[in-house]
Amino acid sequence: xxLAVPLRLIEISGDIGVVxxxxxxxxxxxxxxxxxxxxxxLIVHAGFAISILDQQQAEETxxxxxxxxxxxxxxxxxxxxx
Amino acid sequence: MDPLLLREERSVRALLKEVDALLERVDRELRIMEVCGxxxxxxxxxxxxxxxxxxxxxxxxxxxxxxxxxxDGIVGAAAALVTERPDIVLASFGDMLRVPxxxxxxxxxxxxxxxxxxxxxSPEEVLDIxxxxxxxxxxxxxxxxxxxxxxIAWTVEEAERSGLKNLSFITCLRLxxxxxxxxxxxxxxxxxxxxxxxxxxxIIGSQPYEFIAREFSVPGAVTGFEPVDLLLGIxxxxxxxxxxxxxxxIAYSRAVRPEGNPAARRVMASACEVTDGEWxxxxxxxxxxxxxxxxxxxxxxxxxxxxxxxxxNMACGCGDVVRGLIEPEQCPLFGNPCTPEQPMGPCMVSxxxxxxxxxxxxxxxxxx
Ligand code: SF4
Numbered sequence: 001x002x003l004a005v006p007l008r009l010i011e012i013s014g015d016i017g018v019v020x021x022x023x024x025x026x027x028x029x030x031x032x033x034x035x036x037x038x039x040x041x042l043i044v045h046a047g048f049a050i051s052i053l054d055q056q057q058a059e060e061t062x063x064x065x066x067x068x069x070x071x072x073x074x075x076x077x078x079x080x081x082x
Numbered sequence: 083m084d085p086l087l088l089r090e091e092r093s094v095r096a097l098l099k100e101v102d103a104l105l106e107r108v109d110r111e112l113r114i115m116e117v118c119g120x121x122x123x124x125x126x127x128x129x130x131x132x133x134x135x136x137x138x139x140x141x142x143x144x145x146x147x148x149x150x151x152x153x154d155g156i157v158g159a160a161a162a163l164v165t166e167r168p169d170i171v172l173a174s175f176g177d178m179l180r181v182p183x184x185x186x187x188x189x190x191x192x193x194x195x196x197x198x199x200x201x202x203x204s205p206e207e208v209l210d211i212x213x214x215x216x217x218x219x220x221x222x223x224x225x226x227x228x229x230x231x232x233x234i235a236w237t238v239e240e241a242e243r244s245g246l247k248n249l250s251f252i253t254c255l256r257l258x259x260x261x262x263x264x265x266x267x268x269x270x271x272x273x274x275x276x277x278x279x280x281x282x283x284x285i286i287g288s289q290p291y292e293f294i295a296r297e298f299s300v301p302g303a304v305t306g307f308e309p310v311d312l313l314l315g316i317x318x319x320x321x322x323x324x325x326x327x328x329x330x331x332i333a334y335s336r337a338v339r340p341e342g343n344p345a346a347r348r349v350m351a352s353a354c355e356v357t358d359g360e361w362x363x364x365x366x367x368x369x370x371x372x373x374x375x376x377x378x379x380x381x382x383x384x385x386x387x388x389x390x391x392x393x394x395n396m397a398c399g400c401g402d403v404v405r406g407l408i409e410p411e412q413c414p415l416f417g418n419p420c421t422p423e424q425p426m427g428p429c430m431v432s433x434x435x436x437x438x439x440x441x442x443x444x445x446x447x448x449x450x
Contacts, residue, residue: 029206032232032346043284043337046175047204048233050346051284051337058336065093065310072096 006041091450097313104320118279119147119434129448147434155389169196174223177432205237212249225254229281232346235353250381260370275319276302287342295328306334363401398427410437
């Protein structure tokens with residue numbers, strides 16, 4: 001139930017939004033989040049957006065992981081490398 | 083920034099190194115409860131659960147699957163309603179409708195004349211179903227924790243606003259922190275830490291778990307559902323254990339704020355009030371449930387329903403599984419005869435149920 005891939009908000013009309021992931025679009029109820037904006041990444045649960053992702057916090061987590069990787073193998077990870 | 087880092091094997095490998103170093107320093111067997119069924123899924127599907135166990139860290143699943151903790155009495159009441167009364171449309175989430183009873187699960191029961199059972203994905207679908215079926219009484223078997231309750235509450239209020247007379251609710255709305263108190267107070271679990279559910283915490287924030295650190299000195303961290311998130315959560319619990327501290331850390335700060343989601347909580351509080359709640363495996367827990375303020379919308383009142391505990395399946399070990407007292411494999415029915423094709427209890431039905439997850443991924447070992 002919690003499988004939470006963040007979805008990008010691409011359209012808002014009133015309390016209803018359209019979210020998108022990999023070309024797939026879905027209607028989402030926006031009544032439970034404050035000030036959603038087009039371009040925001042949302043966590044959607046059972047058809048309702050419940051959280052707007054905080055980009056800055058996301059970057060901090062990614063930085064933390066990057067530092068861990070650097071520490072672990074002593075090399076800077078290159079973007080896009082699998 | 084590369085968001086794919088959250089998915090990459092090298093990220094998991096690097097975090098596992100840190101986990102190893104901490105486990106070596108702590109140097110004893112540890113038991114950490116992951117409360118949310120989706121964490122159980124992350125741990126087992128990725129194989130991290132088995133790998134960590136080999137390293138001396140056992141992840142125990144807790145009461146984190148709403149379908150699994152819904153008592154049989156509530157499912158029984160819904161079954162009685164749809165088999166005995168004509169012109170009922172019973173709607174619920176797919177997993178809930180496949181929970182076995184000594185007869186058949188709700189989707190396979192033979193409904194009374196004019197009655198049907200419908201699977202829904204989002205609570206708000208019941209509004210359209212009710213509008214489209216003016217001659218029927220639509221009943222939503224609404225189960226969930228704080229993640230789902232706000233959307234159910236919004237649906238309840240929307241039904242009131244639009245004056246829908248043919249929609250009511252059988253609810254099993256439950257709050258996550260109270261059973262954790264019950265588990266700790268019983269002293270039976272011997273837990274060294276908690277991984278708190280990410281999306282319940284999106285709504286309630288971190289404050290409602292503070293009592294666990296303060297009163298029971300048990301560390302914990304809120305985290306998300308990628309394997310990397312799980313490891314970040316485990317790392318912050320291990321650091322607290324190493325330092326002899328107990329806090330509620332948030333290792334999922336991109337989605338969870340300490341104050342939670344106040345807008346969602348307002349909707350929840352406006353439609354629902356706190357009450358004692360029945361849980362499978364626990365019985366009644368004080369102030370652990372919510373009920374609708376508008377009693378006219380409660381199907382128990384509208385149809386004079388009674389909890390039907392004659393449906394209780396005594397052989398199934400789910401009650402002990404959701405309390406973290408036994409592993410699914412320790413249930414004598416696990417795998418024979420209880421399987422995903424022929425489930426004997428809700429934990430083998432729900433995608434968040436420990437038995438189903440262990441059955442599917444029990445041998446999976448992280449090899450990255
Ligand atoms: S294995 Fe089946 S019967 Fe046993 S606890 Fe799990 S769901 Fe219940």
